[in-house]
Amino acid sequence: MVHALVVKGLSKSYGDHVAVDDVSFHVKEGEIFGLIGPNGAGKTTTLRIISTLLKMTSGDITVCGIDMRADADGIRKCISYLPEDAGAYKDLTGRAYLNFMAAFFTTGEEMIRMVNKGIEISGLEDRIDSKISTYSKGMMRRLLIARAIMPDPKLAILDEITSGLDVVNAFEIKDIVKEIAKSGVSVLLSSHNMFEVDQLCDRIGMIDGGKLIMEGAPSDLKREYNVDTVEELFIKATVKK
Amino acid sequence: MSHLWNLIRKELKELMTPASVISIIVVAAVFASMGTMISSEADRVMEPPTIGILNMSDDNENIACAIGYIDDFYIRTYGVPSGNYLIHMNVVPEDRYAIIAWMQERNITVLFAFDADYSDNISQIADGTGSRGLITVYYSEVSTGVFGTVSTSIINMMISHINMRTSEAIIGDLIGNGGDGASNIRSPIQVSNNTVFGGTMHEGLTPSDISSALQTQSFLMPILIMIIITMIGGMIISSMGNEKENKTLETLLTMPVARTTIVTGKLLGSTIAGLAFGLAYLVGMYFYMDSMNVGNMSTDNIGLTLALTDWGIIAMMIFLAILCALGMCMILGAFVKNYKAAQTLTLPITVLAMVPMFVIMFADFNTLPGVLQGILFAIPFTHPMMVMNNLMLGNTFLIWTGLGYLMIFSLLTIYLTVRIYNSDILLTGLIRKKRSPPKSLFGRSRDRTK
Numbered sequence: 001m002v003h004a005l006v007v008k009g010l011s012k013s014y015g016d017h018v019a020v021d022d023v024s025f026h027v028k029e030g031e032i033f034g035l036i037g038p039n040g041a042g043k044t045t046t047l048r049i050i051s052t053l054l055k056m057t058s059g060d061i062t063v064c065g066i067d068m069r070a071d072a073d074g075i076r077k078c079i080s081y082l083p084e085d086a087g088a089y090k091d092l093t094g095r096a097y098l099n100f101m102a103a104f105f106t107t108g109e110e111m112i113r114m115v116n117k118g119i120e121i122s123g124l125e126d127r128i129d130s131k132i133s134t135y136s137k138g139m140m141r142r143l144l145i146a147r148a149i150m151p152d153p154k155l156a157i158l159d160e161i162t163s164g165l166d167v168v169n170a171f172e173i174k175d176i177v178k179e180i181a182k183s184g185v186s187v188l189l190s191s192h193n194m195f196e197v198d199q200l201c202d203r204i205g206m207i208d209g210g211k212l213i214m215e216g217a218p219s220d221l222k223r224e225y226n227v228d229t230v231e232e233l234f235i236k237a238t239v240k241k
Numbered sequence: 242m243s244h245l246w247n248l249i250r251k252e253l254k255e256l257m258t259p260a261s262v263i264s265i266i267v268v269a270a271v272f273a274s275m276g277t278m279i280s281s282e283a284d285r286v287m288e289p290p291t292i293g294i295l296n297m298s299d300d301n302e303n304i305a306c307a308i309g310y311i312d313d314f315y316i317r318t319y320g321v322p323s324g325n326y327l328i329h330m331n332v333v334p335e336d337r338y339a340i341i342a343w344m345q346e347r348n349i350t351v352l353f354a355f356d357a358d359y360s361d362n363i364s365q366i367a368d369g370t371g372s373r374g375l376i377t378v379y380y381s382e383v384s385t386g387v388f389g390t391v392s393t394s395i396i397n398m399m400i401s402h403i404n405m406r407t408s409e410a411i412i413g414d415l416i417g418n419g420g421d422g423a424s425n426i427r428s429p430i431q432v433s434n435n436t437v438f439g440g441t442m443h444e445g446l447t448p449s450d451i452s453s454a455l456q457t458q459s460f461l462m463p464i465l466i467m468i469i470i471t472m473i474g475g476m477i478i479s480s481m482g483n484e485k486e487n488k489t490l491e492t493l494l495t496m497p498v499a500r501t502t503i504v505t506g507k508l509l510g511s512t513i514a515g516l517a518f519g520l521a522y523l524v525g526m527y528f529y530m531d532s533m534n535v536g537n538m539s540t541d542n543i544g545l546t547l548a549l550t551d552w553g554i555i556a557m558m559i560f561l562a563i564l565c566a567l568g569m570c571m572i573l574g575a576f577v578k579n580y581k582a583a584q585t586l587t588l589p590i591t592v593l594a595m596v597p598m599f600v601i602m603f604a605d606f607n608t609l610p611g612v613l614q615g616i617l618f619a620i621p622f623t624h625p626m627m628v629m630n631n632l633m634l635g636n637t638f639l640i641w642t643g644l645g646y647l648m649i650f651s652l653l654t655i656y657l658t659v660r661i662y663n664s665d666i667l668l669t670g671l672i673r674k675k676r677s678p679p680k681s682l683f684g685r686s687r688d689r690t691k
Contacts, residue, residue, distance in 0.1 A: 087487030
């Protein structure tokens with residue numbers, strides 16, 4: 001079986017500083033995999049490398065069977081990356097933004113279908129024709145999730161998708177992510193909200209100081225460490241280590 | 242729709258917002274309307290003036306001569322006789338305020354009052370017994386603007402002409418030769434100006450004449466290029482700052498499109514916006530600068546004209562200069578973290594545009610010291626600033642080397658920009674070599690286990 005993502009021995013250094021240190025994990029098709037850890041642990045760097053934004057110092061990454069070193073352009077065709085606290089072009093309307101992004105993937109009728117799908121995912125209805133500068137943070141995030149999902153990526157990479165959102169908006173966004181995974185899209189997300197990943201993720205990887213310190217299904221890991229929450233699991237695992 | 246066109250359209254939409262377009266059109270319109278106002282004022286000044294004539298003398302012989310000289314001046318200067326422009330005050334005024342009141346009633350701004358002894362005095366000069374004839378000039382409600390000095394100059398020129406012709410008439414009476422003889426005695430030296438400029442001999446012209454003819458080009462192009470470069474440079478750096486702050490650049494870089502296409506799209510979109518804004522400014526500035534050129538010689542007068550191919554070279558140079566500026570801005574923008582930080586990074590571009598502007602406006606590149614020439618040549622914005630004058634004067638070496646330099650410079654900046662877009666620097670900035678490791682939330686826990 002071809003995994004959506006395979007990361008082997010991934011390292012990233014900036015001079016003497018090692019940001020990501022020999023990290024290995026994989027994401028299965030249709031699976032939600034969560035990378036958790038504190039600020040500066042190396043989560044975003046890992047996601048940026050997988051998204052082809054940063055170059056790895058060593059290791060191997062394969063997305064949908066495509067080797068990153070050999071064909072980074074090919075990988076960009078089957079992933080969607082949503083950065084933490086991302087925004088959009090504020091002078092465009094929501095529809096114009098989706099049109100702009102869809103034009104990188106397809107043309108003609110197929111593009112119209114893709115944009116309509118995006119509008120549906122965003123749930124923005126009439127507001128899709130308003131300028132993005134008038135959107136609330138929740139509306140903006142729904143638009144960006146829609147942008148990330150509408151081209152039917154094989155792997156969606158979502159960095160801190162609910163950070164800064166209120167309870168209602170965060171709940172809606174999490175629902176969208178669950179729906180994405182049900183439709184067969186693999187999701188790699190990062191968060192330092194451990195309650196959120198406990199709810200959302202099929203499997204998690206804990207990262208700290210650039211190293212992956214554990215990996216597995218939340219329920220299995222909680223059982224193994226005899227704890228009730230992922231948060232407790234993290235503390236216990238770290239102390240044990 | 243091609244990816245490149247998609248990116249260019251997005252860039253144009255971002256840069257040419259209603260707010261930015263309106264503000265640029267307003268500025269251009271303000272310049273143009275200022276020019277139109279100045280032109281109409283200048284045209285008014287250049288029309289034959291209506292002059293009041295007051296004769297307080299009983300003997301009209303020499304006054305009739307003076308009026309004849311005025312007529313001669315009108316024909317030489319305006320091509321029309323003075324008949325319709327001279328209004329005689331036929332009543333004897335009680336005092337000078339009565340003269341002013343008479344002028345104001347008739348909307349006359351200048352009046353020549355010939356003194357009661359004017360004619361007698363002029364007649365007696367040849368005998369050596371008379372004093373000089375007195376003409377009192379009254380000005381009423383004259384313009385205090387720039388062109389007020391022009392109207393005064395014209396009146397002074399008219400008085401000088403009367404003076405010269407009266408003097409020649411007196412000399413003619415004395416020597417018994419009223420023709421060239423009197424004129425030669427009065428001005429025994431004849432001057433013939435010849436100025437070599439741009440390798441060509443210009444007969445009958447002084448450097449001042451040539452300088453005034455090139456005034457529009459010398460001022461317009463440097464100002465225009467400086468405005469375009471600083472404006473579009475600021476826009477692109479701010480746009481980069483916005484893209485980084487909103488992380489739209491990160492998103493864009495993960496799209497299935499080549500980095501070269503992204504860079505090219507950004508550059509071309511910004512260049513088109515820059516050219517459009519530049520054209521708006523050009524029209525406005527042209528009207529403004531042209532109106533300031535009243536009375537000066539035009540480039541056509543001295544045989545300096547531009548062919549269609551010359552305009553093509555000018556357009557190419559402006560295009561390349563904008564491309565160089567944008568390339569530099571995108572390189573600088575790569576190190577910007579947010580919109581606020583972007584504002585400070587426009588300074589280097591502004592300085593690079595202002596230095597050649599001031600030098601080219603007030604000095605001739607060819608007469609500058611070698612070091613300064615080298616520095617100016619290295620600044621890409623210098624070349625479009627002086628291209629118009631270089632084309633007119635046939636400085637082909639500077640034109641072609643400048644064009645070649647701009648091409649190399651723009652290609653180099655595009656290459657560097659693409660390299661940066663393909664590197665980590667765009668997202669991480671320049672990272673210092675020595676950096677403490679990130680804090681670990683669990684570092685203290687680990688320590689406790691030791």
